[in-house]
Amino acid sequence: MPPNPSPFPPPDFDLTHAYPDLAALRGAVVARDWPSISAFFDRLPDADRRNVAVRTAAEVDGADQWFAELVAANPDSSLIRVLYAASLIEAGWAVRSSYSAKYVSREQFKVFHDYLRRSEQLLIDITAREPDNVLAWALRQITALGLELGQAEARRRYDHVARYAPHCFFAQSRMLQQLCPKWSGDFDKAYAFARECAEAAPDGAINAALVADYYLERWLDFGDKAEAAAFLRRPEVQQEIRRAGGRSVLHPAHERGYKWYWAHNLFAALFSLAGDYAAAAVHFRAVGPYGDRFVWGYLGEPTRNFVEHRDRALGTGVTR
Amino acid sequence: MIKETEVDGVPTVVAPTQGPMHAGLVFRVGRADETLARSGLTHLVEHLALHGHGLTDYHFNGATGPTVTHFHMSGSESAVVEFLTGVCTALANLPMHRLATEKEILRTEWSSRTSPANEQMPLWRYGARDYGLLSYEEWGVSSLTAEEVEWWARTWFTRENAVLWIAGDGVPAGLSLRLPSGARRPVPAASSALPVTPAYFVGPSKSIVFDAVVRRRTAASVFTGVLQRELFRDLRQEGGYSYTVDASYDPRDNQVAIVTALADALPEKQSAVLGGFVDVLARLKVGRIDKADVEAVVGQGDESLRHPEAEAARLASVAVNMLTGYPNRTLEELRDELRAVTVDDVHEVAVEASNSGLLMVPRGHCADWAGYAEAPCQSTDRIDGPAYPSREHDDVSLVIGQQGVGIVTATGGSTVRFDRCSAMLAWPDGARELIGHDAFVVRVEPTLWEVPPQALAILDAALPPHQVITMPARQPDAIPQPKPKPKPVTVSPARNGFEMTVLAVSGVAGGLAALFAIAVTITALTDPGLDAVIAIIFFWAVAAILGAPAAVVYRRRRKRKAGPA
Numbered sequence: 001m002p003p004n005p006s007p008f009p010p011p012d013f014d015l016t017h018a019y020p021d022l023a024a025l026r027g028a029v030v031a032r033d034w035p036s037i038s039a040f041f042d043r044l045p046d047a048d049r050r051n052v053a054v055r056t057a058a059e060v061d062g063a064d065q066w067f068a069e070l071v072a073a074n075p076d077s078s079l080i081r082v083l084y085a086a087s088l089i090e091a092g093w094a095v096r097s098s099y100s101a102k103y104v105s106r107e108q109f110k111v112f113h114d115y116l117r118r119s120e121q122l123l124i125d126i127t128a129r130e131p132d133n134v135l136a137w138a139l140r141q142i143t144a145l146g147l148e149l150g151q152a153e154a155r156r157r158y159d160h161v162a163r164y165a166p167h168c169f170f171a172q173s174r175m176l177q178q179l180c181p182k183w184s185g186d187f188d189k190a191y192a193f194a195r196e197c198a199e200a201a202p203d204g205a206i207n208a209a210l211v212a213d214y215y216l217e218r219w220l221d222f223g224d225k226a227e228a229a230a231f232l233r234r235p236e237v238q239q240e241i242r243r244a245g246g247r248s249v250l251h252p253a254h255e256r257g258y259k260w261y262w263a264h265n266l267f268a269a270l271f272s273l274a275g276d277y278a279a280a281a282v283h284f285r286a287v288g289p290y291g292d293r294f295v296w297g298y299l300g301e302p303t304r305n306f307v308e309h310r311d312r313a314l315g316t317g318v319t320r
Numbered sequence: 321m322i323k324e325t326e327v328d329g330v331p332t333v334v335a336p337t338q339g340p341m342h343a344g345l346v347f348r349v350g351r352a353d354e355t356l357a358r359s360g361l362t363h364l365v366e367h368l369a370l371h372g373h374g375l376t377d378y379h380f381n382g383a384t385g386p387t388v389t390h391f392h393m394s395g396s397e398s399a400v401v402e403f404l405t406g407v408c409t410a411l412a413n414l415p416m417h418r419l420a421t422e423k424e425i426l427r428t429e430w431s432s433r434t435s436p437a438n439e440q441m442p443l444w445r446y447g448a449r450d451y452g453l454l455s456y457e458e459w460g461v462s463s464l465t466a467e468e469v470e471w472w473a474r475t476w477f478t479r480e481n482a483v484l485w486i487a488g489d490g491v492p493a494g495l496s497l498r499l500p501s502g503a504r505r506p507v508p509a510a511s512s513a514l515p516v517t518p519a520y521f522v523g524p525s526k527s528i529v530f531d532a533v534v535r536r537r538t539a540a541s542v543f544t545g546v547l548q549r550e551l552f553r554d555l556r557q558e559g560g561y562s563y564t565v566d567a568s569y570d571p572r573d574n575q576v577a578i579v580t581a582l583a584d585a586l587p588e589k590q591s592a593v594l595g596g597f598v599d600v601l602a603r604l605k606v607g608r609i610d611k612a613d614v615e616a617v618v619g620q621g622d623e624s625l626r627h628p629e630a631e632a633a634r635l636a637s638v639a640v641n642m643l644t645g646y647p648n649r650t651l652e653e654l655r656d657e658l659r660a661v662t663v664d665d666v667h668e669v670a671v672e673a674s675n676s677g678l679l680m681v682p683r684g685h686c687a688d689w690a691g692y693a694e695a696p697c698q699s700t701d702r703i704d705g706p707a708y709p710s711r712e713h714d715d716v717s718l719v720i721g722q723q724g725v726g727i728v729t730a731t732g733g734s735t736v737r738f739d740r741c742s743a744m745l746a747w748p749d750g751a752r753e754l755i756g757h758d759a760f761v762v763r764v765e766p767t768l769w770e771v772p773p774q775a776l777a778i779l780d781a782a783l784p785p786h787q788v789i790t791m792p793a794r795q796p797d798a799i800p801q802p803k804p805k806p807k808p809v810t811v812s813p814a815r816n817g818f819e820m821t822v823l824a825v826s827g828v829a830g831g832l833a834a835l836f837a838i839a840v841t842i843t844a845l846t847d848p849g850l851d852a853v854i855a856i857i858f859f860w861a862v863a864a865i866l867g868a869p870a871a872v873v874y875r876r877r878r879k880r881k882a883g884p885a
Contacts, residue, residue, distance in 0.1 A: 121691045128602035147689045150591025156559060157595070 008314065011291040011306045015056065018261045018290040022056045029060040034070065034080075041079060047134045047161075048206070051170035052258035054135055058086035081126050082135045088119035089142055096146075116146045127160070134168060137161045141174040145183060154178040169206050169259060172197045176210055180217050187221070190214055198244065204253030209263040211244040212270055219273060220298050232274035241270050242279070249286070265292035265306075269299065272309035280313040321650075322631055322638060328497040332484040333638050335631035341488035343400045344392030344636055345407060345497070348643040349476035352386045352450045352508050356755060357743035357787045360426060360458025361472045362389055367422045368469070369410040369477075373403060386454055387507055387573065388640050389477075397492040404484070408497045411477045416466045426461050437527040437582050438680070444521050444695050445531070445678050447513035447759045448742035451572065459743065459789045478502025483639040487632035507573040507644050513758045514678065514695055520687035521695040523680035526590070527564075528597050529582040530680075532673035536577040536646070538657045543669035544569035544579050545617030546609060550600045551583055559596055561589045574646035579673055590682045598690040601677070604670035609663050618658055625655050698732030699760050708771040711802035718769045720778055725754055725762045734760045738782040748793045752779050765800050833863035 016023035021040075028036040037057065044050045057063065067084035074080050092115025095108055104112070120143040126136040137160040144154045154175065161171040172193075179185035179193050194214040201207030215237060222228035231237065248254060249263045264283040271280035296302035323334045330345075354361050366382040366389055373380055380393040380403055393403040439455055446452030479499040486492075523529065534540045548567035555562040567581040585593035624630065630651055641648050649657070678695070679687050688694060705721020707728065715730045724737035736756040745753040752764045766776060780788075 117689050117691075120689050124598065124602045124690060125606060128599065128606045128608060131603070131608075143689070144595075149595065149689065150685075152561070152589045152592035153595040154591075156561075156592040 006307055006311050008307075008310060009289045011303055011310075012289045013291050013293045013296075013302060015258075015261075019258055022053065022258070025053055025056055026060055029057045029063055029066075032066055037083075038079065046257070047138075047165040047168045048170050049258055050135055051138050051168070054083060054086045054139070055090070057083055058090045060087075063087040064091045078126055078130055078133060078136075081122060082133070082139065085119045085122045085126070085136070086139055088115050088122070089139060089146070092116050092119070092146065113147060116143045119143055120147065131160070132164045134161050134165045134171075137164075138168065138171045138174065141171060141178070145174070145178055148184075151178065151185060167197075167201045167205060167207055169210070169257075172207060172210055173213060176213060176217075181221065187214075187218060190217065198247065201247075202253075203247060204251040204255065206248050206254075206257060206259050206263060208244045208247035209249065209259070209266060212241050212263075212266050215241055215270060216266060216295070216298055219270070229273055229275065232270060233276075238274065238276070241267070245283075250282075261287050261290045262292045262295065265290075265295040268309070268313070269295050269305075272313060273299070277309075277313040277315075280309065281315075284310045284313045322635070322648075325491060327484055327491055327495055328499070329479040329501075330482050330484050330497050330499065331642060332486065332491065333635055333642070334486045334488070334490055335635055336489065337487040337629060337632040339487075339629075340394055341397050341400050341486065341492065342392070342394040342632070343404060343484065343486040343488070344390055344639065345404055346391075346483050346485070346636065346639045346643060347389045347477050348387065348481045348505050348507070349389050350385045350387040351453050353476070353505070354453060354460070355742065355787075356448050356453055356456060356459065357789050358460035358464065358468065359453050359456055360461035361464060361469065362476070363426060363458060364419075364422060364461055364464060364469060365389075365411070365414065365473050365477065366391070367426060368414045368416075368418055369407050369473075371415055371418050371422065372406050372410055386451060388643060390636065392636070397488070398494075400486075400488075401492050401495045405494075405496055405498075408499050411473055412498055412500055414470060414473055416469070419464075419466055419469065423461050423464070426458060430457060437525045437584070438529045438531065438580055440521075440523050440525075441529060441531050441580070441678060441680060443513075443759050444519075444680075445514055445533075446511045447757050448755045449511045449757055450508045451510050452513065452759060459745065462792070463788075463790050474500055475502060476505065480504050481643070483642045485635035485639045487635055504643070510572070511757065516693045518674060518677040518679065518692045519695045520679040520681055520692040521697075522683055522685070524683075525680065526587065526682055527582050527584040528590070528593050528679070528681060529580065530597065530601065531578055531580040531678050533572070533576050533676045534579055534669055534672045536571050536573075536575060537669075538654070539661045539665035540577055540579065540669045541569040542614060542617050542621070542658070542661045543604075543666045543673065544581075545620070546613045546666055547579070547581055547600070547604065547670075547673075549613050549616070550604065550610075551581060551597065554596045554600050555583050555593055559592060561585055561593045561596060571640075571644075571646070574641075574644045585682070587682075590685060594681055594685055594687065597679075598687065601670075601674055602690075604667070605674040607663075607667040607670070609666050609670070611663050614661065614663055614666055618661055621658050622655055625651055625658065696758070699726065699735035699756075699758075701735055701737070702726060702728070702733075703735055703737070706775070708769050708775065711768050711770060718764065718771060720771070720775045722778070722782075725764065725779060727762055734762050736760060736762045741783060741787060743787055743789050744779065744783050745789045745791050746780070747791045749799055750776065751794075751799070752776070754779070754783075767800060768802050829866040833866045834860075 012018070016026050025037065025040050028040065041050060041053060044053060064084065064087035067080060067087050070077075070080045071084045092112045095115065096104055096112040120140065123136050123140045123143065126133055127140065130136070137157055140157045141154060141161070144150075144157055158171055158175040161168050165171070176190055176194055177183060179190035181187060191214055194210040198208040198211050215232065219228045219232055222231060232241075245267045249260060249267070264286040268280045268283035268287065271277070271283070291302065291306040293302050296306045299305040321335070325332045325334060349362055351359065351362060363384040366384050369391065370380070370382045379395065380391070383390045391404070391407045393400050395403075441455070442452045443455035448456065477499065478501055479497065480501065480503050482497075482499060484497065534543075544567050548565065551567065552565045556565050562583040562585055564582070564584045567579065569577055569579055571577045583593050583597060624633075627633070638648050677692070679692050681687050686694070703719045703721040703724045703726040705719050705723075707717040707719045710716040710718070717728050719726045719728055723739075724735060724741070726735035727733050736754040740757045742755045742757055744755070750766045754762045754764075764771075764776065764779065
């Protein structure tokens with residue numbers, strides 16, 4: 001066996017390993033055990049956890065077919081209908097794949113849009129019946145993005161979530177994506193939105209991490225990686241990223257939710273990219289082996305980048 | 321109470337009023353009775369009939385609607401008598417010396433009007449016939465002859481096809497309505513240009529417009545009021561996306577009514593107005609209807625029915641109902657009906673409206689995501705016949721056959737069959753535009769096609785004169801000329817040879833200089849110093865200067881390869 005070049009455990013990008021209760025949820029979907037799924041959702045205290053749980057359940061291969069059967073048998077259950085709508089989005093996005101728009105074929109786009117339209121029409125009906133269904137409105141943010149319905153409409157949908165769940169991080173991070181230039185927005189508006197959400201949230205809430213998320217988007221947008229790193233090293237940028245960490249995951253009042261690992265990975269990546277490995281180490285220590293595929297995917301191949309930066313941040317002689 | 325009587329064979333309804341006498345003569349004829357090629361006939365008759373009343377000090381007016389034409393007047397009894405008698409006399413004997421002048425006035429009236437946001441709705445729903453004609457300019461006016469106008473007046477403006485209403489103490493002394501005898505004309509049947517509903521199309525307006533066909537009933541008018549309140553609340557009060565939010569309920573015939581709703585939007589807010597509009601309709605469709613809204617709308621309606629002038633105010637619609645065969649009810653019956661409307665009744669209308677809906681969205685938007693089918697934008701049938709190429713585009717051709725005419729593109733096209741043609745516009749310079757029953761258009765500009773005159777002659781031979789609209793001559797600069805086809809980018813052999821030489825010489829020289837610069841750089845690393853730095857800069861600069869022409873040529877060739885954007 002070749003020796004493992006890293007002295008640290010191999011990275012694990014499976015969210016359900018980081019959060020064992022999500023593993024139980026996924027297991028229940030795989031086992032088609034509706035009572036357990038329903039009980040699981042009943043126990044979740046906030047919109048953010050429920051949003052992550054919806055996506056976790058919807059991501060299971062073939063979930064859309066089972067949820068379709070469940071909807072047929074329980075046409076009045078809004079949770080089943082939401083899960084079905086979410087699974088259609090996941091199935092559609094799987095077709096679109098993670099390539100950027102210019103590499104997706106016309107046929108792929110058609111199938112992708114067909115899935116999103118089916119989901120959207122179901123969600124229109126759910127939100128018509130239950131205007132306060134935050135889960136459905138948050139999913140409609142995703143369909144608006146994929147169907148390219150426009151900035152004003154995306155904002156209207158976000159506003160519906162915010163009316164019933166004022167600090168819903170899931171919805172805010174979707175809105176931030178929408179406001180980025182890659183989805184026809186602009187960085188000034190994205191920045192203002194991230195700042196506004198961060199300021200409005202209570203101390204210790206995850207929402208302040210949105211400012212850091214914004215800076216990762218900015219970093220990605222630079223063509224020249226040296227320029228991008230220099231941008232992240234600017235004192236005012238550093239100050240904002242540190243403040244974002246201090247007000248969210250590093251704040252004494254912070255309570256771990258399903259975005260805890262993501263946020264630490266985000267800060268670890270940003271500090272690594274700025275070359276501040278001492279600051280990155282704090283966050284690498286927090287996450288242990290649990291990397292976040294989306295964060296590290298921004299840098300290129302996720303596993304390689306996670307390992308490379310983690311090993312550099314934690315170095316040799318770091319006690320663990 | 322409304323009293324029924326008769327004046328010179330014209331059914332008459334009378335109700336008292338506190339104010340001055342107000343009276344109206346209504347005929348069962350309107351734009352939906354016309355054809356596209358002769359559209360404007362009714363309006364022209366209305367203008368000619370009113371010509372003699374231009375200089376009085378009284379309030380009078382004429383209005384040509386989809387199915388009725390209305391002459392009305394308020395003032396003293398003698399003024400009303402003079403007005404109505406004059407209108408009837410003129411209708412029986414139209415002042416044809418005014419024909420040319422009134423045609424010009426109609427053209428001016430049309431050109432100075434502002435297009436309503438919902439102007440295109442009829443065309444997309446019905447095509448270029450009956451109720452769809454409301455979307456079109458009154459093209460027929462310029463071609464109309466005195467005989468055609470007289471025939472139209474004689475056929476439609478008859479005593480059997482009229483109802484008189486009078487708000488006042490009774491039929492004023494001396495009133496006589498000398499109208500020719502004819503027959504009561506039924507309301508025209510509606511065509512359809514929509515294979516499926518709900519449907520949407522992309523319109524020219526900034527506004528979002530929705531209309532629906534519903535069974536005519538009191539609950540449907542209450543639904544319209546509820547819809548307006550919901551739209552106002554969502555789009556204006558809460559969202560702040562719209563300024564104008566409106567809804568109206570208009571009976572089309574004795575069976576159905578049209579519910580129309582619209583909301584305006586700034587360009588950057590259009591997507592949110594569309595989304596909000598879709599959500600309001602969806603909410604009403606699933607039955608999320610606020611009982612308080614229903615009560616408020618019923619309350620407003622009841623209040624207007626209890627108004628002391630309620631009987632007088634509804635005389636015109638009573639007259640229209642008599643003409644279209646819709647049963648009239650007493651005010652008490654109407655109030656009972658209104659107060660009996662429940663949330664469930666409104667919900668039933670909402671479902672009906674959603675299913676028959678037509679939505680107009682601004683440019684750059686669509687509504688397929690919300691379950692609205694795209695209204696047809698391409699003809700489904702094709703014409704057999706010779707194809708003539710475009711002078712502007714490679715993949716577009718004009719087909720002129722014995723059955724019709726079509727423009728065929730790579731992705732579809734537009735077809736008008738001669739036996740389903742509503743009208744052909746004909747310009748003196750030879751241009752023709754054919755408009756099908758389904759509102760599809762084929763424009764033939766002889767300057768833009770490789771088409772022989774004998775092929776164009778087929779068009780003129782295929783359509784009878786009453787389907788042809790003669791258009792005024794165009795200014796020479798208004799006649800389109802073909803734009804040159806985009807030329808494929810070619811590189812002359814001489815230019816190519818020159819570029820290849822530059823690439824070779826500069827590429828080799830620059831490459832060699834770069835190798836030398838690398839060697840100098842490596843050497844300098846072992847013995848750093850100011851001299852070494854100067855040497856590195858010097859040799860790299862030489863390499864850059866020698867290699868630059870090759871780089872420029874390379875980029876230019878790559879750009880050409882990628883083609884014009």
